[in-house]
Amino acid sequence: MLRKLLQPIYTAIVLLTFVICLLTAFPFFLLFGSMGTAKGRKIIWHIVSTWAKGWLWFIGMPLRRLGSVPNDGKYVFVANHISYLDTIDVYAAIPTYFRTLAKIEMSRIPIFGFVYKQVTILVDRESAQGRARSMRLMWMTLRNECSISIFPEGTFNETDAPLKHFYDGAFRLAISAQIPIVPLLFPDTVKRWHYSGWYKLWPGRNRAIFLDPVPVDGLELRDLPMLKEKVCRLMETELAKYGYPKS
Secondary structure: OHHHHHHHHHHHHHHHHHHHHHHHHHHHHHHHHOOOOHHHHHHHHHHHHHHHHHHHHHOOOOEEEEEOOOOOOOOEEEEOOOEOOHHHHHHHHOOOOEEEEEEHHHHHOOOHHHHHHHHEEEEOOOOHHHHHHHHHHHHHHHHHOOEEEEOOOOOOOOOOOOOOOOOOHHHHHHHHHOOOEEEEEOOOHHHHEEOOOOOOEOOOOEEEEEOOOEOOOOOOHHHHHHHHHHHHHHHHHHHHHOOOOOO
16 A cells, blocks of 8 residues: 555655756767767767666666676677666676667657767667668677677566577577677566656666576578577576566
């Protein structure tokens, strides 16, 4: 009963502070985004990463990193996706500069969409040409700029299984670029911000668990199904260890 009474107030505070932070930082995003360079994107990433850690602490969801946190090198990070919070947690969790694959639809939101485009690589999943273009951009980013973060489930996992079916993209990218995969787990975000409603927010424990890197040395595209299955099983097993109820 108490939670039902307090949740609307808490949700209003969370959303209000998010908007205030976004509007306050927007001139800096505009300035550095207009550079159109890797340096400008990296500065924006630093701003977003610092904000994510501070904002999560302020709203009562401080992120705790566990496991083999990588502090150097390039990786393809793959994370489970079950909450709106995942897209913020990933910036507080990964300690080194990266860009993430993201749905093009989100870039159409006023103000937020501009920032979104600066730190992501957009993909139009409805277009074969769009998917191919995003794969090329990710490959070039891995080779020339930084790590890549992908939610291989594509969208929220609303099934009863620990994970949804994985798309091939992350694993194709890792094999093509010969860059190791780092599985990243968010076992608590569904309790912090439930996927069934933007208003279902509640403070509490918020963990990010890094698993050991999965090497891809010598693998070829024909090995993709095996690699995808291996990573999926690893993530499912570890999610179970950390207690992963859906609600």
